[in-house]
Amino acid sequence: MTLILAVCIVLTVIQVSFLFATLKDWKNVKKEWTSSVLYKAFLLLKREFIKLAERLKDAFLDQPTGTQIMVFFGVVFVLGFAAIFIVAHPVFAILYIALLGLVGIPIVMNIIDKIGYFNRIVENTNELAAGNLSKDLEITGETAFATLARNINQLKQGVKVSQNEQAKSERLKTELITNVSHDLRTPLTSIITYTELLKAQQDMKEDSVAYLEIIDRKSKRLKVLIDDLFEVSKMASGNIELKKEKVDLVQLLQQALAEYDDQINESSLQFRVSNDDPPVNAIVDGQKLWRVFDNLIGNILKYSLENSRVYINLATENSRAIISFKNVSKYELNENSEELSERFKRGDTSRNTDGSGLGLAIAQSIVDLHGGTMEIETDGDLFKVTIVLMLQD
Numbered sequence: 001m002t003l004i005l006a007v008c009i010v011l012t013v014i015q016v017s018f019l020f021a022t023l024k025d026w027k028n029v030k031k032e033w034t035s036s037v038l039y040k041a042f043l044l045l046k047r048e049f050i051k052l053a054e055r056l057k058d059a060f061l062d063q064p065t066g067t068q069i070m071v072f073f074g075v076v077f078v079l080g081f082a083a084i085f086i087v088a089h090p091v092f093a094i095l096y097i098a099l100l101g102l103v104g105i106p107i108v109m110n111i112i113d114k115i116g117y118f119n120r121i122v123e124n125t126n127e128l129a130a131g132n133l134s135k136d137l138e139i140t141g142e143t144a145f146a147t148l149a150r151n152i153n154q155l156k157q158g159v160k161v162s163q164n165e166q167a168k169s170e171r172l173k174t175e176l177i178t179n180v181s182h183d184l185r186t187p188l189t190s191i192i193t194y195t196e197l198l199k200a201q202q203d204m205k206e207d208s209v210a211y212l213e214i215i216d217r218k219s220k221r222l223k224v225l226i227d228d229l230f231e232v233s234k235m236a237s238g239n240i241e242l243k244k245e246k247v248d249l250v251q252l253l254q255q256a257l258a259e260y261d262d263q264i265n266e267s268s269l270q271f272r273v274s275n276d277d278p279p280v281n282a283i284v285d286g287q288k289l290w291r292v293f294d295n296l297i298g299n300i301l302k303y304s305l306e307n308s309r310v311y312i313n314l315a316t317e318n319s320r321a322i323i324s325f326k327n328v329s330k331y332e333l334n335e336n337s338e339e340l341s342e343r344f345k346r347g348d349t350s351r352n353t354d355g356s357g358l359g360l361a362i363a364q365s366i367v368d369l370h371g372g373t374m375e376i377e378t379d380g381d382l383f384k385v386t387i388v389l390m391l392q393d
Helices: 002-024 026-034 037-059 063-088 092-129 144-199 206-237 249-259 261-266 286-303 359-369
Strands: 245-248 270-275 281-284 309-317 320-328 373-379 382-390
Touching: 092 144, 144 206, 206 359, 245 249, 245 286, 249 261, 249 270, 249 281, 249 286, 249 309, 249 320, 281 286, 281 382, 286 320, 286 359, 286 382, 359 373, 359 382
Parallel strands: 270 309
Antiparallel strands: 245 281, 309 320, 320 382, 373 382
């Protein structure tokens, strides 16, 4: 026994001397400590403790909710601990069942109510995200869920007010455009009429003839602008009636191209037109849809780069007609492709051409009224319009 004690003392002295020798090189000790498994375990525990503290802090941002959660976990713990007594003696089973009925069942019902309330809030927010302003949520209690429901109700009211204001502003703007367009038509008609009468007169001076030609050209351009303005305002207000009938889209497109046959031949553009075998029938307003084709072909002739190719294609796919117009613009397309179909947006930013900036807006409105889609894409100077319409079943 004395020998074992002596050996332990010697080993302890050796270990202490080794420890003091090691501590002299403090930098090496620190390096060894930071690379040890114990230190890494300490850092891991510290990080998890900080995360737990942050979660507890978040849980108690709303104190009633945090308190309810802690009470719930406390009750669960007590019920779990009380189950041990059943093993000790069966008589405790009756007391445990009574405790479970008095405490456990109300807690479960409360949890079910909270889950149901939360699901109603989620469903309501999904409707709100989809743009459907359903009825307001019921506010029950002063919990975090109730606060959330109250805020969602206020948000919906704000959206409703904003939508009403926007609709009112759009309606007033449309009415203003319609009234101004109507009021401008009467004096403009007089200007055009008297211009025609003056042109019919004989022995006019050369300067007067030149001035008269300018008046005639500008007044006719103004008439086109006012007519387009009046038409787009009517479409925006929905105050327009479509006369739908069975129409062959291939024939309608060919008719629209035929209207521009002389201008196409005189231009340096090379038109490449392809289509499926006729007929490609759709129930549409032929006159309105012809206006769409007319506007797009007219834009192509105005804005295409000289000596470039124009591709027009009409194809069918899955009971749909897909009509595409592609050309290379002579002007740099700085506008966002989605903005080009807005009112008064023009590819010619210098506004040197005779366009009103309403052609694409009118085309978009007509296609929308037919339940179709019109997409505009730009890639560099490549300009593409794709129209999709449903075909007759």
